[in-house]
Amino acid sequence: MGTSGRRVGRPRAAQRPDSGLPAREELLAAAAEMFTERGYAATSTRAIAERAGMRQATMYHYFDGKEDLLAALLEGTVTPSLRLARGLLADDGPAPAEARLWQLCRSDVELLCGGPHNLGALYLLPEVRAEQFAGFHRVRAELKETYGQLLAATESCGALDKRELVLRTDLVFGLIESVILIHRSGPERPVPVFAAATADAALRVAGVREEDLAAAREAGRNLA
Amino acid sequence: MGTSGRRVGRPRAAQRPDSGLPAREELLAAAAEMFTERGYAATSTRAIAERAGMRQATMYHYFDGKEDLLAALLEGTVTPSLRLARGLLADDGPAPAEARLWQLCRSDVELLCGGPHNLGALYLLPEVRAEQFAGFHRVRAELKETYGQLLAATESCGALDKRELVLRTDLVFGLIESVILIHRSGPERPVPVFAAATADAALRVAGVREEDLAAAREAGRNLA
Numbered sequence: 262m263g264t265s266g267r268r269v270g271r272p273r274a275a276q277r278p279d280s281g282l283p284a285r286e287e288l289l290a291a292a293a294e295m296f297t298e299r300g301y302a303a304t305s306t307r308a309i310a311e312r313a314g315m316r317q318a319t320m321y322h323y324f325d326g327k328e329d330l331l332a333a334l335l336e337g338t339v340t341p342s343l344r345l346a347r348g349l350l351a352d353d354g355p356a357p358a359e360a361r362l363w364q365l366c367r368s369d370v371e372l373l374c375g376g377p378h379n380l381g382a383l384y385l386l387p388e389v390r391a392e393q394f395a396g397f398h399r400v401r402a403e404l405k406e407t408y409g410q411l412l413a414a415t416e417s418c419g420a421l422d423k424r425e426l427v428l429r430t431d432l433v434f435g436l437i438e439s440v441i442l443i444h445r446s447g448p449e450r451p452v453p454v455f456a457a458a459t460a461d462a463a464l465r466v467a468g469v470r471e472e473d474l475a476a477a478r479e480a481g482r483n484l485a
Numbered sequence: 486m487g488t489s490g491r492r493v494g495r496p497r498a499a500q501r502p503d504s505g506l507p508a509r510e511e512l513l514a515a516a517a518e519m520f521t522e523r524g525y526a527a528t529s530t531r532a533i534a535e536r537a538g539m540r541q542a543t544m545y546h547y548f549d550g551k552e553d554l555l556a557a558l559l560e561g562t563v564t565p566s567l568r569l570a571r572g573l574l575a576d577d578g579p580a581p582a583e584a585r586l587w588q589l590c591r592s593d594v595e596l597l598c599g600g601p602h603n604l605g606a607l608y609l610l611p612e613v614r615a616e617q618f619a620g621f622h623r624v625r626a627e628l629k630e631t632y633g634q635l636l637a638a639t640e641s642c643g644a645l646d647k648r649e650l651v652l653r654t655d656l657v658f659g660l661i662e663s664v665i666l667i668h669r670s671g672p673e674r675p676v677p678v679f680a681a682a683t684a685d686a687a688l689r690v691a692g693v694r695e696e697d698l699a700a701a702r703e704a705g706r707n708l709a
Contacts, residue, residue: 297611298611299611300526300610300611300612301526301611302524302525302526302527303526382609382611385606385609385665385666385669386524387521387522387523387524387606388524417695428678428679428682429682431667431671431674431679432660432667432682432683432686434667435660435663435664435666435667436656436659436660436663436686436690438663438666439659439660439662439663439666440659441609442609442659442662442663443655443656443658443659445609447655450655454652455652455655458652458653458656459656462653462656462660462690465689465690465692466660466686466689466690468689468695470694470695471641471692471694
């Protein structure tokens with residue numbers, strides 16, 4: 262729209278209506294759409310550039326290639342949650358660990374299910390095991406660690422031994438990531454209700470008693 | 486070994502040591518290995534046939550192509566659980582629904598994590614949405630329905646309204662499927678302990694109280 266002037270004189274292989282996004286974001290949006298709909302292996306950088314309405318050579322100003330685009334998309338599915346998790350851990354307010362964990366779970370589900378594409382599903386790609394994605398794996402491991410720290414601070418998990426706590430963290434983190442699968446098979450589900458119900462379920466897995474759940478949820482909501 | 490005689494006179498492009506498996510199973514094993522390690526899109530039927538030590542033309546006696554191999558692998562990740570789930574639903578013994586659900590969850594996790602390849606991960610492939618895989622989606626939907634029936638029969642979920650029960654079923658089924666993700670990031674985890682812990686977590690998500698969990702687990706184990 263207002264931004265089309267910036268490309269005057271450059272022929273565009275435009276297939277995407279001008280979205281007004283900066284070029285980098287436009288490339289990410291095109292890659293997200295094509296990776297999730299056609300598949301990663303079946304998508305070429307040329308097709309992504311075309312979809313974003315620019316030449317392949319222009320794309321290389323922003324990204325080193327297809328792996329680089331995928332890495333940026335993957336990191337975008339965890340970095341905001343890691344930032345929130347660190348804030349919740351550092352916050353010296355009166356909210357108990359159960360409430361912080363609830364809020365982290367709720368926000369994480371909103372992030373994973375909120376966009377127009379099911380980006381979380383990308384990290385199940387066999388390609389993602391490669392070293393190019395070490396940055397993503399590191400950020401994801403840090404996020405999982407903050408889940409573990411919040412869990413360790415809850416009343417119900419405080420008494421668990423280390424091995425049991427690791428297992429519980431795996432299960433809570435797994436439950437949150439499983440929303441990718443659930444969302445994929447039924448994307449019409451209203452996200453806010455689903456995110457709150459998943460956060461409730463995470464507290465149940467942590468061992469929070471049914472009669473304490475409402476208070477944790479209420480205090481968790483206030484941390485938003 | 487003892488079976489190599491059946492291929493006398495046929496030149497084999499053998500890359501896989503003769504496993505003694507029937508040809509159909511040998512093809513499935515080769516496809517499982519290559520789809521999960523190289524990726525589905527990056528694997529050709531020719532490469533699968535070679536890995537299984539037979540010609541591409543021979544492969545087509547058993548499977549119509551790559552999609553057909555993938556469909557067979559996918560169905561193998563749900564059919565045994567569906568059989569067990571139906572048995573558990575029909576069983577007129579004294580075990581409560583909580584115990585049956587525990588056993589179903591435990592077995593399902595063992596199935597999903599037990600093989601040499603992480604086959605569950607295959608159904609996150611974008612290709613799996615295609616109509617060729619309708620059979621798999623149907624069996625998976627039936628399995629999920631039996632989870633829902635067992636959940637509806639538990640004391641804690643018996644009072645939920647329909648919308649809440651659907652959500653709870655989504656979450657329990659999601660938790661079970663999430664073991665695919667957990668198993669992928671840490672395949673060294675001992676499966677029996679992990680399967681039992683996941684079944685415990687599923688009962689917690691169902692709302693089973695901490696003090697009732699041990700009895701449900703014990704009765705569930707006896708259903709094995």
